[in-house]
Amino acid sequence: MMRNRPLSRPARDVLALMAAAGSGWSHGYELCQQAGIKSGTLYPLLIRLEAQGYLQAEWQDAREPGRPPRHAYRLTAAGQQLARENPPLHPDSSALRLSRRPA
């Protein structure tokens, strides 16, 4: 289902962060820290992005022994397109800062 309403600032920031990560996987706590949003904002957003086909989520084994699998996220092709169509509202947003960092 396509969205009709404009995306919120946190949604745009998270999309920009994940678009910048490309095919790399992101995790919940890191996204919250980098986007400067609360977990209560992040998870409903991720849930909707995944439900609408913009986000791929999967359980990945932890690198450290003894740790449980971790839920990881990255944008699908449709999600990348959505991120391009909905850039961050403020040029100084955390997402933009991240995308400008040297690789």
Place this chain on the structure above:
Amino acid sequence: MIRRSARLAVRLAVRLLPPQLADWGRAMAVEVDRIDQDHAALGYALGCLGGALREALVHPDSSSGLEKDPMPAPGRPDPRRLAVLCAIGAIGLGLVYLWAAGASLRHLAMNGGALALGLLLAAGISGTRSPGRLARGGISVALGAVLLLTALFGISADGGARWVSVGGLSLQPSLILLPVLTLEFARRRDGLSTLAIAVAALALALQPDRAMAGALAAGVAALAIMRPERNVLLALTMILAGLAATLLRADPSPAMPFVDQIFYTSFEVHPLAGLAVLGGAVLMLVPAIAGLVADPENRAAYAVFGAVWLAVIAAAALGNYPTPLVGYGGSAIVGYLLSLTGLPARSQNRAVDWDDVAVQPAQADGERHLRTRLFRPIQFSGAPSSNRIAVKSSV
């Protein structure tokens, strides 16, 4: 303590999420466990709890899955989740009234703190492994004994001994324990549970407490109508005898501001404050009404839940007894949230349920990992929660 609170909060978030979002609940729990700083973990967990609450409101229940429809039509509600939401709504409306009536910040904070404590206790109890039948009966008898000890050694005021002091706070154990005790009896109805009800009836007669004796009578009478078994009728007989004893004794307790007579005084504060109080009282009964309509197999539990809380509300409307949830007082708030653990679990209809995520030591190097368990039947445990004004204004 902070870390434990974070885990409890995220466990509650997991429980609140609709079943099709169970993976997201597990994801939240794993992330909280990944955060090194306790305060940051608690903040993250509380955020998850807020997000889960929002999801619970948007998706009361659905078996269709979000992949097919991001905004599915509401289906059969999860009784416990619905009760949590109704409790939060009722307490919120009560806070509106208290604020409009000029209650102090302490009053508001106390109700808010009781809500947080009740949620954490309910989550903790729901996640505890259920003991055997004998142990459950023993716990019920112990709860009845707490009420009896309150009658014998509790704080007395205006001829009643209904309160205990815990950490400087005056609590009313009957408001905390009696609803869940009644619901446990509705579930078991064995010898030990009947004994526990008899002890509770005796305690309420000794205290005396017409309001809670009436609530116990209403709950067991509703059960007797639906399940007219020997133990139920025996318990009802003893309860009615206890209720009669409370009615024979004078109850000169005066009305206390923000606690008693709120259904009348709230409209004097402001019509909207009065409507908030009435709306909150109705919200308390919504889980019972919804369950009676939507879950015929468990009507007895919903009927008992509804009858107990309707009687408490009626007593507050008719006499100088605490107004639950919408008035000042933490005992009723904690008691309401504990009693929802006696409602049927939606997970009875689920093949696999991740509603219980707990953290346990796993590695010799001190690392922890999350383990998940299939749902287990809810059991309960609990503890009871000066001058005359202090006692009557108990939380």
